[in-house]
Structure formats: structure tokens, C-alpha cells
Amino acid sequence: MTKQKSSIKLVGLGPGNPAFIFPAYKDLIKTADIILGGKRQLDLILPFLEKKTDLWLIDRNFREVLNKLKNLQHQNIVIVASGDPGFFGILNTIKKYCSEFELEVYPNISSAQWALAKLGWSWEEVKWFSIHGRELHTAMQSLPSSGKIGILTDPRIKPQQLATELKFRGWSEADFILARNLTLPDEELVIFHLEELANLDDFKNDILLAYLPQKNSKFWPYQSPGIPEHLFITGKPPITKAETRALIISKSYLEPGLTIWEIGTGTGSITIEAALFSPGSQVYTADPRPESEQLLKANQQRFNCNNIHFYQGFAPEICHSWPSPHRVIIGGHGGKLDKILEYVHERLLPAGRLVISATQLKTAATAWDFFHGNQYQEIEAIQLQVNRMRSGPGCSQLWDVQNPCFIISGRKKSESD
Incomplete structure (x- = not known):
């Protein structure tokens, strides 16, 4: 008889405002024996916990913490994550290090969705990049030469560094929108040019959106080589x-x-x-x-x-x-x-x-x-x-x-x- 796997519930908390944590998700969190998450996510759920629950902080030690789960049996385990855990989130990491568990994923609204809704942009218009925890030049390798892009930022990477990379890749003339503190009372979407990006002090897990119109060459508008x-x-x-x-x-x-x-x-x-x-x-x-x-x-x-x-x-x-x-x-x-x-x-x-x-x-x-x-x-x-x-x-x-x-x-x- 095949041994039944224990399960992990991966719960998305939404874009930042606790009002976006669905009632059904709150019930999952309230009944958990162990809850894992980053500091920001754990702080978000503390107000509605009703019983004593073990809280495990996931930081740079995430491999060590996730490996500890393998020793647990018959525990009700919940991992909380920002936004939608399947969109440049923790989902793939959980699948990699917790393959012994049955994984149940509970999605939510991401900050990216909220930002696009505010701008009236549709998902299929935008090509997304994440520089969170990645080497900048590698992360931006497939940046298109025009169109709409979205970048999930990382506080480790300075705005000046990103501005230099974007200029190098030909985005000097683009219009940029910085989306910060989305769904919170101090939410802001600021429009600016590339040289102004370099003047920002830091990123705070912001979203950077940009639009660069395509400039088709009147001399060769085709997609085939062998230009006369x-x-x-x-x-x-x-x-x-x-x-x-x-x-x-x-x-x-x-x-x-x-x-x-x-x-x-x-x-x-x-x-x-x-x-x-x-x-x-x-x-x-x-x-x-x-x-x-x-x-x-x-x-x-x-x-x-x-x-x-x-x-x-x-x-x-x-x-x-x-x-x-x-x-x-x-x-x-x-x-x-x-x-x-x-x-x-x-x-x-x-x-x-x-x-x-x-x-x-x-x-x-x-x-x-x-x-x-x-x-x-x-x-x-x-x-x-x-x-x-x-x-x-x-x-x-x-x-x-x-x-x-x-x-x-x-x-x-x-x-x-």
C-alpha cells in the first residue's frame, strides 16, 4: 500500500493590504499547526490568528527551513506568500525542496495585476522580468527592443544600476511608471523618464513598468534577411x-x-x-x-x-x-x-x-x-x-x-x- 503524502498549503496573501486575504484563506491559516513565511507575510497574518501556532521565518535560510519540514508527520502546514505565489513567486522553490509533500496552491491577486489594472493595461501586452535575487545583466537578457515591460524589483539592486542596464539595452526614450505600496493608503504610481530613475534612493519591492513604442524602419519593415x-x-x-x-x-x-x-x-x-x-x-x-x-x-x-x-x-x-x-x-x-x-x-x-x-x-x-x-x-x-x-x-x-x-x-x- 502506497504511503499517503502529507500536504502543504501554499497561500497567496495578495498585494499587501490585509483586506485582500480572502475569508476562506483566513480559515486555512487559522487552523494551521505550522505557518511559514517571510517577516512581512507573518506580520500580516498575526492579527487574526486564534490559537497557538508555530511560526517559522523564511529568510535567506529557506533551504534549511524547508528541509526541516521533511521530518514532520501529520502536521497542518501552511506557507504564506505575497501576491500570487505562482507569478515569479515561491512556488517553484517549494516544489523543488518539498517534493515529499502534496502541494495545494491557493492563488491571490498579485501586485502586478493591481498595477496593470490601475493603468488599464492587459496582461498579454506586457513582458515581465524579475530581478529579485538574480544577477541583473542575466535577468534582463531577453529584454525586447520595444513594447511594454514590467520589472519586479529587488531592494538589493540600486535604481542607478537598473537605469544603466536599461540605457545599455536601448530604453532611454521609454516612459516609466513606478508602482509602490500598492493597495495601501500611501499607494503611488509615478511617471518619469530614465534619467529620473537613477535619482531614486532605493527600491522597496516596487514594480517598474515601461513603454517604448516600436519604431519600424520605413526602409525595411519586413521580418526577412537579405536587405537590398x-x-x-x-x-x-x-x-x-x-x-x-x-x-x-x-x-x-x-x-x-x-x-x-x-x-x-x-x-x-x-x-x-x-x-x-x-x-x-x-x-x-x-x-x-x-x-x-x-x-x-x-x-x-x-x-x-x-x-x-x-x-x-x-x-x-x-x-x-x-x-x-x-x-x-x-x-x-x-x-x-x-x-x-x-x-x-x-x-x-x-x-x-x-x-x-x-x-x-x-x-x-x-x-x-x-x-x-x-x-x-x-x-x-x-x-x-x-x-x-x-x-x-x-x-x-x-x-x-x-x-x-x-x-x-x-x-x-x-x-x-
Whole structure:
């Protein structure tokens, strides 16, 4: 006969005002033998406890406290949590450390729900992030390039730090709303700009909401790579042909929220496409030519890309300050391909993809040997020959032959390989 599991009731207390604790939830709490929660949550329920109850404080010692529950038998255990415990709450932690128990979850209104209701925003409009107990840069990795976002703050992270991160990710022109003390008598929703966020003293488990309208480029409103060359502002540095760019971007397997390196900026056409077709990503690119920076900035403005960071100099030395990448695209290498590949391999994250374009067979062979020598997966080498038709004399048609190009790509091994 299977032994019946003891149960834990996980009860959401709502957004902060005790009036939002439902009568049925109060009954669950009143009959509990043991109640666990943070200090703020335990203080909230003290006024209506009617019998002697063991109160266990959950703080930074939550693993130790939750592990103690495993020794209890036939106790009526309640864990109280703020808002809705299933929305960036304690639910997953309880499931992880208390798997021996049957878990009953009792949701409530979250502060996030209350804030959106006050603003008249619907749930599906907003992408949510929590920086509570997380490393800031990692937590904001998949921040979109526009739209509506909500951020659950953490008192450990200063407003100045968050403002710097948001500016870095292109949200300088957004409208921000700070929602504080929701449902309480001193509730406030304050509208301000990013530079004012840096002037706040601290967060107090606030919610930060923001709206940044999407700026569609009139030059390329589509979601497909291979932007025609004539739409770019060009100059002395060469521009990668549209068909080659389309294949490079395709083999990069882009997705939102990546860190992307592009070595050899040139006109910036690949940089622009990587930024456009990987929303919320940050693209780092380098080129020793001052003209490349000027052209890239002009094309950034033309295509409304605010997630690109240009560095003038030679790879790999110029890349030392860049965050480790999920994707790397190598075009120009200045005769230092071996040195660049060695450094890129060291920095590329597991399962990250590397795409190399080459016009010389020798470069393609070097890339091919590198991928196999370092046990990359999904290795491909493609020769691309593009011919473009144009009208000739009379009713004839002629082919303009483009230089052939080699695209070599592969995926770095990960623990799952």
C-alpha cells in the first residue's frame, strides 16, 4: 500500500493590504499547526490568528527551513506568500525542496495585476522580468527592443544600476511608471523618464513598468534577411551582398535575447541584420577603420537599431571587454584568423554557434579544419555563387556574375552532446 503524502498549503496573501486575504484563506491559516513565511507575510497574518501556532521565518535560510519540514508527520502546514505565489513567486522553490509533500496552491491577486489594472493595461501586452535575487545583466537578457515591460524589483539592486542596464539595452526614450505600496493608503504610481530613475534612493519591492513604442524602419519593415544593398548608406568599406547576408543570418540561428559578436563591421550590413532579426539581443562589432563606425552609425539610425555596440580596433584584442557570446559571425579577420578563432573558441558559450564567411578557399579550409579539430557539431560548408540577371541589348538578358563566397558554420559542443 502506497504511503499517503502529507500536504502543504501554499497561500497567496495578495498585494499587501490585509483586506485582500480572502475569508476562506483566513480559515486555512487559522487552523494551521505550522505557518511559514517571510517577516512581512507573518506580520500580516498575526492579527487574526486564534490559537497557538508555530511560526517559522523564511529568510535567506529557506533551504534549511524547508528541509526541516521533511521530518514532520501529520502536521497542518501552511506557507504564506505575497501576491500570487505562482507569478515569479515561491512556488517553484517549494516544489523543488518539498517534493515529499502534496502541494495545494491557493492563488491571490498579485501586485502586478493591481498595477496593470490601475493603468488599464492587459496582461498579454506586457513582458515581465524579475530581478529579485538574480544577477541583473542575466535577468534582463531577453529584454525586447520595444513594447511594454514590467520589472519586479529587488531592494538589493540600486535604481542607478537598473537605469544603466536599461540605457545599455536601448530604453532611454521609454516612459516609466513606478508602482509602490500598492493597495495601501500611501499607494503611488509615478511617471518619469530614465534619467529620473537613477535619482531614486532605493527600491522597496516596487514594480517598474515601461513603454517604448516600436519604431519600424520605413526602409525595411519586413521580418526577412537579405536587405537590398541600395537601402544601406555605403562608402569605401565593402558591403556584403544581400544573398550572402541572408545565408549568414540563416546559419546563425538567431533568437531573442542573445549576445552576438560580429568581427569585421565593414558597412555594417550584417551587424544591422543581426540586430534587427534578434530582438532584445546585444550586438558587439569591431573594425579598425574609422569609416566603418561612421557608416554603421548612419545605418543604425536609418534602420532604427539601438542594440549595437561598435569598437574601433583589431580582433581579438578589442573583444576582451565584451560579454561572452551565444553567436559569433566572422567576416574580416585582417590576416589573423587563427588567432581570432582560438580566442573565439575560448569565449563562445557552450552550444553557441560560429559562422565564418570567406572569399578565399584557403580561409574556408582553415575554418573547416578548426571546426573539426575542436569537435564542433552540425558543421556545414557551403559555396555560394550568385548571378543576377539584367536586361541586355534589345530583348536579351545578361547575367552579372558575383564573386563566389564560402559560408562555414558549426555549433560548439555542450554537456548534452
